[in-house]
Amino acid sequence: MIYRIFATLLVLVMPMFFEPAVVDGQNRTSVRDTWAPPQTPWGHPDLQGVWTNTTTTPLERPDDLLGKEVLSEEEWALRNPESTLSDDRPGAGVGFYNDFWLDQGQLSMRTSLIVDPSDGQFPSVTAEEQQAQVRRSDTYISDRFDSWEDFNTYDRCITRGLPGAMVPGFYNHNYQILQTPDYVVIIVEMIHDARIIPLDGRSHISPTIRQWLGDSRGHWEGNTLVVETTNSTDKVQARAYPRRDIHTVFGGDDQLHLIERFTRVDSDTIDYQFTVTDPTIWTGPWTAAIPMRKLGNQLFEYACHEGNYSVPNILAGARADERNATDQR
Numbered sequence: 001m002i003y004r005i006f007a008t009l010l011v012l013v014m015p016m017f018f019e020p021a022v023v024d025g026q027n028r029t030s031v032r033d034t035w036a037p038p039q040t041p042w043g044h045p046d047l048q049g050v051w052t053n054t055t056t057t058p059l060e061r062p063d064d065l066l067g068k069e070v071l072s073e074e075e076w077a078l079r080n081p082e083s084t085l086s087d088d089r090p091g092a093g094v095g096f097y098n099d100f101w102l103d104q105g106q107l108s109m110r111t112s113l114i115v116d117p118s119d120g121q122f123p124s125v126t127a128e129e130q131q132a133q134v135r136r137s138d139t140y141i142s143d144r145f146d147s148w149e150d151f152n153t154y155d156r157c158i159t160r161g162l163p164g165a166m167v168p169g170f171y172n173h174n175y176q177i178l179q180t181p182d183y184v185v186i187i188v189e190m191i192h193d194a195r196i197i198p199l200d201g202r203s204h205i206s207p208t209i210r211q212w213l214g215d216s217r218g219h220w221e222g223n224t225l226v227v228e229t230t231n232s233t234d235k236v237q238a239r240a241y242p243r244r245d246i247h248t249v250f251g252g253d254d255q256l257h258l259i260e261r262f263t264r265v266d267s268d269t270i271d272y273q274f275t276v277t278d279p280t281i282w283t284g285p286w287t288a289a290i291p292m293r294k295l296g297n298q299l300f301e302y303a304c305h306e307g308n309y310s311v312p313n314i315l316a317g318a319r320a321d322e323r324n325a326t327d328q329r
Contacts, residue, residue, distance in 0.1 A: 037223055037264040042181040045223045047264055050299060051292040052174045053272065054105035056080070059167065059249060059288065061112035061120030069120065071109050080107040103171045108291075113167075115273075116287040123284040145318045151311055153236050154250060157191055157304035159212045161236035161251015162229055162258055163274050165193050168290065175292065176299050184218055184225060189299045197227055204230050210254055212236065229258040252278040268294040 038046040061068075071079065112120035125133075137144070138152035145151070154160050160167075165188050166175075174189040186195040197218040205215045207230075215231035236251030252258070260274040270292040277285040 035266055038267075040179055040181075044179060044181070044220060045225070045264055046179070047177045047184070047225060047262055047270060048179050050174060050176045050295040050297060051270060052295045053166075053168045053290045053292045054103040054173050055108060055113075055168055055290070056105045057108040057110060057113055059113045060122060061114070065111045066119065068111055069118075071107075071111060076107060076109055103168060103173060105168065110289075113288045113290050114286055115289045116275075117284070123282045123286055125281055126279070126283055129281045145314055148311055148315070151314075152250070153212075154191070156311060157308050159191055159193055159236065159251070162213055162232065162256070163252075163260075163276060163288075164236070164250035165190070165195075165213065166260070166272070166274065166290070167249055167288070172300075172302055174295055174299055184227075187299060189302055191304050192302050207231065210234075212251075214256065214258065223263055225260075225262040227258075227260040227262070229256070229260070232256040232258075252276065253280050255280040262292075 040046050040048075065071075114120050114122065117123060137150040138155060142150065148156065154164075159165065167173075170190070172190040176187040176189075178185040178187070182198065182200050184197045184199065186197070188194070193213060195213055195216060197216045199218050199220075201219070202217065204217060209215070210231055210233040212233060212235075214229040214233075216227050216229045218225055218227045220226070232252050232254055234253040236253075255278050257277040258274060259277075260272070263271040265271045271289070272292045273287060273289045275285055275287040276282070
C-alpha cells in the first residue's frame with residue numbers, strides 16, 4: 001500500500017509545476033518546426049523515459065463550453081483552483097475510491113482532449129452499441145451484481161484495453177518507453193499492461209486471433225512514431241458511455257482500428273495523439289490529443305489483482321442486501 005500512496009502523491013504533485021501553456025500543447029508549432037529530438041544510437045528519435053499524461057482536462061468538452069476550443073486565461077484560472085483534493089468518503093455506492101486517490105493533474109487551455117470532431121465530443125454511438133449498453137452491467141452503471149461476469153475487465157484487474165490504457169482518468173497514469181532498433185515497448189503503470197510494438201514491417205497476426213491490447217505495428221514517419229493496432233477483443237466492456245467523464249473509455253471491440261502518433265516536441269514533452277475508428281460502436285472516427293510529460297521518476301508496481309478485494313466484497317454485499325430484502329417481507 002505504501003508504494004501505491006507514494007506513486008499517487010507523485011502524480012498529484014508533479015503536474016503542479018507545469019505552466020498552462022506547457023500542458024496545453026497548442027502553441028508548439030514553432031518549437032516543433034525548429035527543435036530536433038535526441039536520437040538513439042541507431043538513428044531513431046529517442047522517446048525513452050518515464051512519462052505521465054495525468055490531466056484534469058475532460059475527454060469531452062463540457063456543455064457550458066460548447067463551441068469554445070480554448071479557454072481564456074481568466075476562464076482557465078476559474079476552472080483550475082490551486083487544489084481540488086478532498087478526503088470525502090464515497091457515497092452510498094460501493095466499490096470506488098474517495099477523491100484523495102484520484103489524479104488531479106492540471107487543466108489544459110484546451111476545453112477537451114477530443115480534437116476531432118471539432119465540437120470536442122464523441123460522435124454518436126451506433127444503434128447496436130446503444131442496445132449493448134442497456135444490457136451491460138459494471139460498477140460504472142449498476143449497483144446490482146449477480147456474479148463476477150457483471151464486472152468489467154478493469155474491475156477485475158485484467159486491462160482497460162486500447163485506447164483506454166493510454167488515456168488518463170484515475171491514478172497511476174504513468175508510462176515507461178523503451179526502444180531497440182526493431183521494437184518499441186510501452187509499460188503502463190496502471191494494471192501493469194505491457195505493449196511490445198514491432199518496427200520491422202511484419203504483417204498483423206491472423207484476424208482469427210484476438211488479444212486484450214490488440215496487435216500493434218509501428219513505423220517512423222520523420223520524427224513521429226506511428227502505431228497501428230488491430231485484432232482487439234470484444235471482451236473489454238465499458239467503452240463508449242456518452243457524456244460520461246474521462247474514466248469510461250476503455251477498449252473497443254473486435255472492429256477497433258487505432259492509429260497512434262508519438263512526437264517528441266521538446267525535452268520534456270511528447271505530443272501524443274490517437275484516432276479511433278470502430279464502426280460497431282461509433283458512427284464516425286474520433287481523435288484525442290493528450291500531451292505526455294516527463295515524470296522524472298520510476299514506475300512502481302501496481303499489484304491490482306493481488307489486492308483486489310472489491311469483487312468478492314461487492315458480491316457478498318449484494319447477497320447481504322438480498323437477504324435483508326427477503327427478511328423484511
